Amino acid sequence: MTAGLSTDAYAELRESVVTTIWNELDPLGEHIENTERIPYDLVLPVLRSCGAFGLLVPRAYGGSGLSVSQYLPILSEFAKIQGGIRAIVHVHNSFAHALSEIGSEEQKAEILPGAATGDKSLAFALTEPENGTGADLSTTARRDGDDYVVSGRKWLITNSDIASHFLVFAKTSPQEVSALLVPRDTPGFSIKPLPETMGCKGAEHGELTFAEVRVPTSALVGAEGEGQAHLERALEISRVFIAASSLGTATQALDLSLTYAQERVTFGKPIAERQAVQRYLAEMAIDVYALRGMLADAAAKWDAGRRIPAESSMVKQFGLEAVGRVTDRALLVHGGIGYTRRHPVERLYRDARLNWLEEGTPTIQYLVAARELLGGYTFDDVFDALTV
Numbered sequence: 001m002t003a004g005l006s007t008d009a010y011a012e013l014r015e016s017v018v019t020t021i022w023n024e025l026d027p028l029g030e031h032i033e034n035t036e037r038i039p040y041d042l043v044l045p046v047l048r049s050c051g052a053f054g055l056l057v058p059r060a061y062g063g064s065g066l067s068v069s070q071y072l073p074i075l076s077e078f079a080k081i082q083g084g085i086r087a088i089v090h091v092h093n094s095f096a097h098a099l100s101e102i103g104s105e106e107q108k109a110e111i112l113p114g115a116a117t118g119d120k121s122l123a124f125a126l127t128e129p130e131n132g133t134g135a136d137l138s139t140t141a142r143r144d145g146d147d148y149v150v151s152g153r154k155w156l157i158t159n160s161d162i163a164s165h166f167l168v169f170a171k172t173s174p175q176e177v178s179a180l181l182v183p184r185d186t187p188g189f190s191i192k193p194l195p196e197t198m199g200c201k202g203a204e205h206g207e208l209t210f211a212e213v214r215v216p217t218s219a220l221v222g223a224e225g226e227g228q229a230h231l232e233r234a235l236e237i238s239r240v241f242i243a244a245s246s247l248g249t250a251t252q253a254l255d256l257s258l259t260y261a262q263e264r265v266t267f268g269k270p271i272a273e274r275q276a277v278q279r280y281l282a283e284m285a286i287d288v289y290a291l292r293g294m295l296a297d298a299a300a301k302w303d304a305g306r307r308i309p310a311e312s313s314m315v316k317q318f319g320l321e322a323v324g325r326v327t328d329r330a331l332l333v334h335g336g337i338g339y340t341r342r343h344p345v346e347r348l349y350r351d352a353r354l355n356w357l358e359e360g361t362p363t364i365q366y367l368v369a370a371r372e373l374l375g376g377y378t379f380d381d382v383f384d385a386l387t388v
């Protein structure tokens with residue numbers, strides 16, 4: 001069970017973060033898009049001061065200890081503004097959440113207080129250039145006395161330019177995956193940038209090389225060989241976080257389209273009075289409404305202490321399809337000027353495309369959802385709350 005913050009404390013925190021998002025971070029969006037760089041000297045202090053880094057860090061370690069139900073609306077708000085900022089907040093909090101669940105007391109005491117304030121920043125290193133994820137990884141961590149020696153390559157790792165710690169998934173035997181904490185300054189560990197991305201610009205997603213990188217056995221997170229199980233649990237909830245990002249971007253695209261449709265006049269009438277345009281708006285709202293409901297269900301189940309592999313894959317997949325449809329329709333409502341940078345719908349469309357990739361592609365979501373269905377998952381409990 002995750003109780004989260006009290007209602008009053010949560011309302012205060014949420015209002016403060018949302019105000020910061022719109023007053024202090026949103027105005028930096030155009031500069032980030034133009035330069036394809038996040039001005040960390042401006043952005044990081046703002047994220048620190050509003051508590052964005054500590055949202056999912058337990059209160060015992062100085063964070064806000066939000067429940068998932070409380071975190072989703074805040075992450076969703078970040079997904080309305082420039083996407084690179086959302087990516088930083090998402091990856092940092094997902095890692096902190098995973099470490100708070102599976103890390104040892106020593107690891108938590110060492111990292112989480114700094115993670116809560118943003119003095120330590122975190123990255124999740126799974127994806128590889130030459131192999132698939134999970135059991136297919138080629139990065140190895142060989143036991144040598146009181147150390148592990150990590151060798152291999154990762155890429156597309158968000159926050160690679162600012163992270164103080166990397167949660168690295170590596171094979172400790174041909175059959176077993178383990179998770180290890182590797183500090184940024186460890187000898188043999190090097191990081192280089194990759195080319196700029198289509199959307200969510202400015203955040204770095206670099207390439208990591210581990211050339212016989214030595215870390216003590218205390219760097220192991222959980223037991224040796226438990227990496228695959230930890231990975232699945234971390235991705236299970238992080239997929240819900242991606243769906244919440246889809247919701248934020250879709251909601252913003254709908255709001256902007258509602259405003260624009262009432263302002264833009266053709267043939268003597270606002271286009272909002274045309275039935276064809278109304279249909280676009282209604283379809284966008286249906287996607288937003290359905291996604292909100294799925295997210296509320298998934299978050300309530302997780303906060304009640306349940307595992308949700310089927311729900312998380314389904315909501316992640318539905319979310320990316322929904323935000324794809326909604327941002328597509330937002331462009332249609334805006335007409336030609338929507339294709340320019342005059343309106344943020346152009347950016348929302350590009351930012352949303354990352355949601356196809358983060359925490360696994362559609363084929364992986366189909367695989368997990370089908371595996372759960374064939375394993376006996378049913379929808380019976382969805383209407384339990386309504387049964388009288």
Ligand SMILES: Cc1cc2nc3c(=O)[nH]c(=O)nc-3n(C[C@H](O)[C@H](O)[C@H](O)COP(=O)(O)OP(=O)(O)OC[C@H]3O[C@@H](n4cnc5c(N)ncnc54)[C@H](O)[C@@H]3O)c2cc1C
Binds near residue numbers: 124360362
């Ligand atoms: C901006 C950005 C940020 C990212 N941040 C991170 C991060 O912080 N940490 C991290 O670890 N990763 C990160 N990633 C990587 C991302 O999670 C992966 O790109 C994504 O999971 C897909 O993996 P891949 O790139 O290896 O694609 P591939 O595995 O090469 O997939 C290519 C295609 O083949 C399909 N495919 C592959 N294998 C199978 C299979 N066995 N069965 C069926 N279909 C298959 C895929 O669905 C896809 O359509 C990031 C990526 C981007 C673009």
